[in-house]
Amino acid sequence: MKISTNLEYFNEPLHLESGRILSSFKLKYETYGKLNENKTNAVVVCHALTGSCHAAGRYDGDAKPGWWDTLIGDNKTIDTTKYFVICVSILGSPFGSTNPLSIDENTGAEYRLKFPVLTISDVVNAQMRLFTRLGIRKAHAVVGGSLGGMQALCFAIDHPNFSDRIVMLASTYATRAWAIAFNKIAIHGILNDIIFDNGNYDKNLVAKHGLVGMEVGRMAGHISFLSPSSTDMKFGRNYVATDGLYELKGRFEVDRYMEYNASNFAKKFDPLCYLYIVKMMNIFDSTRNYDDLKDALSNVKAKLTLIAFKGDMLFMPDEMKEIYDALNDLGKKSEFYNIESSYGHDAFLVECDKFENYIKKALNE
Numbered sequence: 310m311k312i313s314t315n316l317e318y319f320n321e322p323l324h325l326e327s328g329r330i331l332s333s334f335k336l337k338y339e340t341y342g343k344l345n346e347n348k349t350n351a352v353v354v355c356h357a358l359t360g361s362c363h364a365a366g367r368y369d370g371d372a373k374p375g376w377w378d379t380l381i382g383d384n385k386t387i388d389t390t391k392y393f394v395i396c397v398s399i400l401g402s403p404f405g406s407t408n409p410l411s412i413d414e415n416t417g418a419e420y421r422l423k424f425p426v427l428t429i430s431d432v433v434n435a436q437m438r439l440f441t442r443l444g445i446r447k448a449h450a451v452v453g454g455s456l457g458g459m460q461a462l463c464f465a466i467d468h469p470n471f472s473d474r475i476v477m478l479a480s481t482y483a484t485r486a487w488a489i490a491f492n493k494i495a496i497h498g499i500l501n502d503i504i505f506d507n508g509n510y511d512k513n514l515v516a517k518h519g520l521v522g523m524e525v526g527r528m529a530g531h532i533s534f535l536s537p538s539s540t541d542m543k544f545g546r547n548y549v550a551t552d553g554l555y556e557l558k559g560r561f562e563v564d565r566y567m568e569y570n571a572s573n574f575a576k577k578f579d580p581l582c583y584l585y586i587v588k589m590m591n592i593f594d595s596t597r598n599y600d601d602l603k604d605a606l607s608n609v610k611a612k613l614t615l616i617a618f619k620g621d622m623l624f625m626p627d628e629m630k631e632i633y634d635a636l637n638d639l640g641k642k643s644e645f646y647n648i649e650s651s652y653g654h655d656a657f658l659v660e661c662d663k664f665e666n667y668i669k670k671a672l673n674e
Contacts, residue, residue, distance in 0.1 A: 310382050310389045312366045313340045316405060317439055329425040332414055336439050337405025338362050338397040341381060342389030344445075351445045352387055352672070353436070353472070354396040355453030355460035357658075358586055359578060361404035364396040365389075379661045386665040387672065392449060397439060399432045399460075401585040409581040410512060422508040427585060429456075429593050433463045437471070447471060450672055451611075454478035454657035455624065456586070459593050462613075462632070466595055469610040476671050478616040478664070479657040481628040482602060483594040488623050491533040492587045495526020499580045508581060519575030523583065527571040536620040536653035602635045612642035614671040616657070616664050619647055623654040 316337050323331040339362040344351065354364050354377065365381035367374040380386045381394055398406040401424075409424035416423075440448070451472045453461040458480025465475045481488075502522030504510055510520075532540075544563040552559035560568075599605040615633050617626035626647045633645035648663050650656040656663070 310341055310366060311343060314338075314362070315340070317442065319435075319438055321438075323431070323435055323438070325425055325431045326428045327426055331400075331407065331425065334400065334407040334435060335405075335411075336397050336400070336407075336435060338395060338439065339364065339375075340396075341365055341394040342392055344393040344443075348444045349447060349449065350392050351440070351448045352392040352394045353440070353448050353451045353464070354381065354387070354394055355451065355457030356396060356399070357453075357455040357457050358590060359574070359583075360457070361402060362396045362398040363404070365394070376658060377661075380665060380668065386661070386669050387452070392672070395440075395443075395445075397436050399586070400435050401427050401432075401582055401589060403579040403582040408579070409508075409585055410579060421581065424581070424585060426592075427589050429459045429463045429589060430467055432589070433460055433467060436460075437468060440471075447473075450474035450476060452476040452478075452668065453480070455480055455654065456590055458624075459590070459595075462595055465609045465611050465613060466605055469608050473611050474614070474671050474674065475611045476614045476616070476668055477629070477632075479618055479621055479624055479654055481593075481624045482605070482632050483596060484591055485624075485628065488533070489591050491529055491623070492591055494529035495523070496584060496587060498522030498525040499584060502580075505580060510580070512579065515580065516576055519572060520580055521575075523575040523578075523580050524568075524571035526583075527574045528567045531567065531570055533623045534653055534655040536622060536651055538651040539620065539653050542651075602631065603639060606632070606635050606639060606641070609636070609639075609641055612671070612674070613644075614667060615643060615645045616667055617645070617647050618650040618652070618654070618656040618660075620651040620656065621654045 318335045320333050323334055360376050363375045365375040365378045383390050398404045400406050401408050409420050413420045451461045451464045458477040461475050461477045499522045502520045504520055547562040549560045549565050596602050596605045615629045617629040633643050636643040646667050652660055
């Protein structure tokens with residue numbers, strides 16, 4: 310599989326939904342496979358909240374491959390011998406694209422809290438600039454899960470001629486109060502961490518030690534990605550062998566796992582970037598500029614493949630079913646699959662064998 314990592318600069322303004330303007334911006338992206346002569350075999354893959362453009366393959370020295378390596382590659386579900394797969398680190402991401410730690414050309418200083426609030430539409434519009442520059446006028450398909458699914462839906466609504474195939478997994482058309490409540494724990498923890506210092510933190514210090522507030526928020530977020538049954542199956546009531554049962558700070562194995570996961574995450578994911586991306590997720594509402602969901606979907610031309618997971622407590626299957634029902638009422642092509650899974654929200658990253666045939670079917674139609 311041919312892998313290429315690139316950084317594209319745009320010395321041109323990007324007008325944002327908020328009314329603000331990014332005078333210039335950059336996008337980091339990764340591609341797999343080869344673009345055909347007619348530039349019609351591109352499959353756009355959209356990453357989730359904490360993801361990046363590194364969707365597949367393995368960098369030298371990496372312990373793990375890209376986040377969807379199970380699905381993307383030669384002779385895999387998204388077959389890179391047939392398709393040119395492209396994944397872009399979204400605006401606001403700490404992984405290469407313009408974000409709150411980028412330099413504001415107007416001041417010569419980092420944006421920090423002066424960075425504009427972004428929406429999913431802004432992210433998608435920026436990506437469309439990149440695809441236009443690459444000569445990709447029409448993608449073979451757009452595929453994304455969770456926050457990536459929001460992007461996929463936005464492509465279908467805002468850019469209806471860009472692709473005839475949209476695959477959306479474990480997502481929603483508007484973020485509900487339940488998900489916003491989970492995100493609030495992280496927001497509150499970060500903003501009230503003394504080291505955060507109203508966005509003026511030492512980023513090198515945070516990269517080395519992390520933020521306790523960020524760790525707490527990550528624990529809450531991680532719980533929302535799982536489910537009671539998957540957590541019980543993985544950890545049960547197992548106790549850390551080196552900890553005393555009657556020690557106040559003694560831990561269960563699930564305690565140790567949460568600490569480990571949160572500590573690592575807080576060191577590798579910038580807290581300001583996290584705040585901005587969570588804000589982007591919270592305010593996502595594809596009906597905001599329309600009368601209702603049917604009105605928002607009225608201009609959709611693509612066939613939507615909607616894949617939900619029964620154990621998902623973050624974006625519940627009923628939310629995806631609403632999109633399917635609205636498309637049906639409009640007489641538009643769509644299909645809905647509610648996958649039998651007790652894993653939780655992250656099933657779209659972990660249990661690929663349960664839905665890969667539906668993605669393959671969508672790509673082959």
